[in-house]
Amino acid sequence: MIREAIGRRLGLVVPAALVCVVCGAAAARAQFGSGGDRGVSYRVFKDPAGRFEIEYPTRDWRQVPISGSTLVNFARTDGGAALSVESFRLADTLAPSEILTMAEIEIQDLKDRQSGARNFTSEILDTKAGRGALIRYSRAGAKGPDVVMQYSIPVGLDLYRVIAVVPEALAARHQPVVGHMILSFNAPAPGSGSRH
């Protein structure tokens, strides 16, 4: 009896969760303006240490020097958009069920550090690298308001943050490209091909 009840519940919950994830991913792609980067060709950047790889446009984008916890920086040559990858060492691995709390913590950190940031939203997003949280918010930039998209994804004991910054005025133009870059991020889990 109980098993049946659990089975029925799982039968409802699991598909619902899958739908949510798929919808979330689809929504994220839609937000990125999927298809808006037609005609843009990409090349793959491979981390020299082999930790991750990410695609970036062959034209109008360049790598910029890095420091601190940043692993790679890309910026448009005209300064219109930028994307960086950072890593943070976790004290323990995170289970998929912890992604929502992780997103909360990430948002709180962002709020703590950037008091002017606002309009925070977050959603679960599955990419090649696994399941992570896509956090969007806006803040005052040097040349007007910016839209920031931060994809935080735990891989083993590393928490990767792919952070894209696009001026709000140019968001429609550049979001499809940075969206492609975020979705192309891949970091093989240490020791195995699967994740979580």
Added chain:
Amino acid sequence: MSSSDVGPRRTLPDRIGRYRVVERIGQGAMGVVYRAEDEAMGREVAIKLLLADLENEPEIRARFLREAEAAAKLSHPNIITIYDVDEDHGRVFMVMELLRGATLKDFLAQPEAAPIERKLDVMIQLGAGLGAAHNIGIFHRDIKPGNLFVRTDGILKILDFGVARLASSSMTAAGFVVGTPDFMSPEQARGLPIDGRSDIFSAGGVFYYMVTGRKPFAAANLPAIFRMVLQEDPPAPQPSEAPPDLARIIMKALAKDRDVRYQNCQELIADLNEVRRRFPSARRAGAPGRSASGFDGRAPAADPTPAATPRPSALDIDRTTMTPHPISRTAPVRQPPAPDEAMTSELVRPRPESGTPPAAPISTSEATLAAPVPVPGGASEASTPAARSSGDADDRAAAGSAPPPAAAGATSEGPAATREAAPPASPAVGRAAADRAGAQTLVSAPPVPAATRRPATDAPAAQTTPTVSPRPSAWTSPAPAVRSRTVVWGGAAAAVLVVAIGSMVVLRNRHAPLPVGAPTAPETAAAPSPPAATPQPAVQPETTDPQIAQHVADARAAIDREDFAGALDDLRLVLDRDPQHAEAASLKRQAEDALARMATPAGERAKLRAPDESAAAGIQRLPNESSRQYEDRVKRVKARYAEGRLALERKQFGAAIASFQAVDRDQPNYRDVRSLLADAVAARSAAFREAMDQGARSESAEQWKEALDAYLRAEQYDTGSTAAEKARVVRERLVSDATAALQRAHTYQAMRKPAEAVRLYQQVIDSLPEGHALRDQALQRLRALKP
């Protein structure tokens, strides 16, 4: 553009590294702070750039990097975040989070900082930040209001780990005194190895400043401050300034002996939280005067001469804050530091910036502030009025304001020679004047007699009676010294007299009660010099507490009706409150003896053989009942009756009802058993309703544990299943919440947010009963987190 353009301090570079400089927001002895834009990341940051002329100073450079190293190890909401440390054209710079708000000192001047609860919040945050640093072996070493920043959202940030030292590092361990003397611990002032308790001392000093508006150790010159740090306890905050519990916490944190202090920040935070939790009642307890001054928080900002202005009373505080202080008219308080002080500073603190504490680098009028920069108190600081207007620059000016007349003497004698320099005759003007005049007598000053030193516990009393408190100046004028001795001996004689009278009263209370009107010649004869105006009463009453008298009367009645257990219960209540109560002790012995006799079968049987006695107890022998059966029944009835009464008194209604029902079965209508039974049933119903109501209230307030407790209590009174069902639902909710909290705690722990993880684990532990698997799991993880 490169940072090579940064050379002149007034030139604004376009870029530092990859950061676009927006504006300069402060300057200190070590570097300049800029607001900048991280264009790659699109965020605003603060950049502290080491001054060009200090680049070749290995110690400065090491300190700069040490600050970055120390702060970068820390990830805590109450500690400023360091993003990056880098070099640009050989110039070291540090990238930090940009803060908006005010330094603690400026924050205290704002109206929103006034409530004591708000201050407690800040104190707790300071403890939390320090605790996080201590947990990974980093000691700040320079905790002071200028290094504490309160953001606009109320979050406190600890700044400037420039003098912080890793526990494993040997830097700054070579006997150099590093830190701001006003808030420095005694062991730090001595140049001894320090640990986290040193920061706790400094935090105590900051707390003291927060509630009183005075620095704990305020004097006119550096040696005097050192002397006070090493030897004197500051006057405890008065009730008008802080609740007594908080004052105790502050004074414990300020204990000279570090073994007496809080041993870690967790202890400190626990006590602060306790005060925070209990504060409303503490506030009510001392309401008069508090609303007029201390707790309204006007004192810290409004007191223009914190070093020279003792607060005699709440009323005087009002006068002080509302009218110009005499010293501001008669004596210049703020003067440039004298050369000798600078020299002393250099002697004690060899680094260029160490003689003057850092100031808040950014104008608080703009409510914008970045990372801390130590600002020199001299010329360079003067060029940044915004910086000068905040932080410790003013504190420093106040502390070093008095002109030091005997520079060489003061310096050569050091702190010890300046002790108790010329105490003032008037508390307001006198202390500053005495600090100035004291230097003139330094060389010939004898050691201070212990009796004339001002103990910390005397301080509040001295402040409330300013006409008595000024200490005699034993070195400047002999006459006041003689007067002082007279006062001391007179006071001592009065104290002996008071103690003698008090002892006599206590001894009388310990005597067995005497019949009213009995002669008391030995006692009156033994009393030393009884004052004629206040003759002692012939007999001390046993007690004047009506509740105690009632319990004694009840016990007597219980013994009369042979309810010895009930009598003992009453007597225990009496003796708990007054262990010396002679009649209660006597009745207790009587009841215990009676119970012991009853416990003896022979005695009991002998007693029961007397038919009159049993009949008087209302138990009649049944026609077909054997003597032995009768004895057993009488014994059983009496015992159950006593049990029932005891249970009823203890509000164990179920047990009481069962006992009374058993009595009534064995002996219908035994004494008042039916009345007691009715009482117990009614009381049980009332208790059930009350517990259920309490449960519902707690449930609606989402206080699940309290709700569960209430329902479980109700379950004891409930003959149905209502309370049990409610308890089950709430218990499931508790477990569900605990499960979620446990998972959240793990996420926080994994993301290196130990403070929040600890809080959540503690929440799980608090919410579940002992032995619960989830609770054990939380305990285990908490122990792993806090070894």
